[in-house]
Every structure is written in structure tokens, then in C-alpha cells.
Amino acid sequence: MRVNLPELLAQPVQEPLWLVRGVFARGTMIVLAGEHGVGKSTLCYHLSLTIGAGLPFLGRVPTVPTRILYIDEENSRTDMAKYVSRVWHGLNRPPVDQIQLEHFSLPVQWQPVLVKLAREWQPGLVIIDTASSALHLIDENDNA
Numbered sequence: 001m002r003v004n005l006p007e008l009l010a011q012p013v014q015e016p017l018w019l020v021r022g023v024f025a026r027g028t029m030i031v032l033a034g035e036h037g038v039g040k041s042t043l044c045y046h047l048s049l050t051i052g053a054g055l056p057f058l059g060r061v062p063t064v065p066t067r068i069l070y071i072d073e074e075n076s077r078t079d080m081a082k083y084v085s086r087v088w089h090g091l092n093r094p095p096v097d098q099i100q101l102e103h104f105s106l107p108v109q110w111q112p113v114l115v116k117l118a119r120e121w122q123p124g125l126v127i128i129d130t131a132s133s134a135l136h137l138i139d140e141n142d143n144a
Contacts, residue, residue, distance in 0.1 A: 019064055019125055020047070020057045026066075026124060041075055044127050045087045051125060053094035066124025069117055071102045074130045 016025035024030060024047075034040050050057045054065030072080050080103060088096070100121045106113055106128075118126060 017064075019051055019066060021062045023057065023061060024125075041072070041079075041129050042083050042087060044070070044129055045084045046091075048099055048125070048127055049084075049087055049091055049094055049096065052096065052098035053091070055091060055094055064124075065098065067121060068099045069102070069121050069123035069126045070099060071105055071114075071117075071126070071128045073104060073106055073128065077103060 017027070018025050032040050032044065047057060048068040048070050049055070051063045051066060052068045054063055057063050075083065084101070088094070100117070100123070102117065105117070114126075114128075
């Protein structure tokens with residue numbers, strides 16, 4: 001469908017409902033990618049703990065507190081505990097009652113399970129770590 005660009009640009013722009021001001025808006029999908037071991041999971045745990053407690057993200061950026069559904073499909077239970085514990089202690093042990101943490105909870109037919117978890121918990125943010133594991137991709141470089 002053709003878009004009338006002048007008409008589109010004449011419309012007022014609505015400010016998004018930010019979870020992290022200027023970075024993460026409610027209702028958007030964000031993909032965090034990087035090499036193995038660079039800290040993606042640690043960053044996501046930091047994101048979930050700060051938003052869950054309404055603390056500034058990275059110590060600087062305001063957040064809006066909301067419930068978090070975090071599904072860790074990547075890390076061993078030992079690594080998961082290590083990452084989340086380090087972040088939690090580094091943030092001076094904020095409350096965690098707004099975070100539901102799931103570990104290897106998504107089966108091959110994952111969509112109904114994710115919908116059920118989301119309906120039960122009603123999160124404002126869902127983090128799936130990592131999508132390639134959650135989607136059961138054999139080769140994450142194969143888009144076919």
C-alpha cells in the first residue's frame with residue numbers, strides 16, 4: 001500500500017510508553033545480538049532487575065517499573081544463578097517480586113507455553129534468552 005509521506009509527516013508523533021527512557025518502549029521487539037560470552041545475559045538480567053524494581057538502567061537511565069517474564073533457554077542453572085546473583089548484589093539486592101524467572105521452560109512447540117506464561121503473569125516485558133535456543137534452531141545462520 002502506498003503511503004502519503006507529507007500526510008504521514010503532518011501527523012503528531014506520539015511519545016512511546018517507555019520502559020527505559022529513550023531505549024526500550026513497551027510493545028516493541030528488540031533483538032540483542034553478539035558473540036558468545038560478551039555479556040548479553042548479564043545485560044538482560046540487569047535490565048530485568050532494574051525495570052522490575054524501577055531502578056535506573058545502567059545506573060543512569062530512568063525506568064518504569066513493570067512485571068518481567070524472563071525465560072532463560074541458554075544458560076546452565078549454575079551460570080544462570082551466577083549471572084543473576086552478581087547483578088542482584090551489584091544493584092544492592094533490589095526486590096525481585098516483579099520478576100518471573102523460567103529456566104528451559106519452552107518445548108519445541110513453544111508458542112502455547114509462552115502465551116500461557118504471559119497470560120498468567122501479565123508481564124510488561126518478556127525476555128527470551130536466547131531466541132536461537134528457544135526456537136530450537138539447529139544452525140542460527142540458516143534462515144530457510
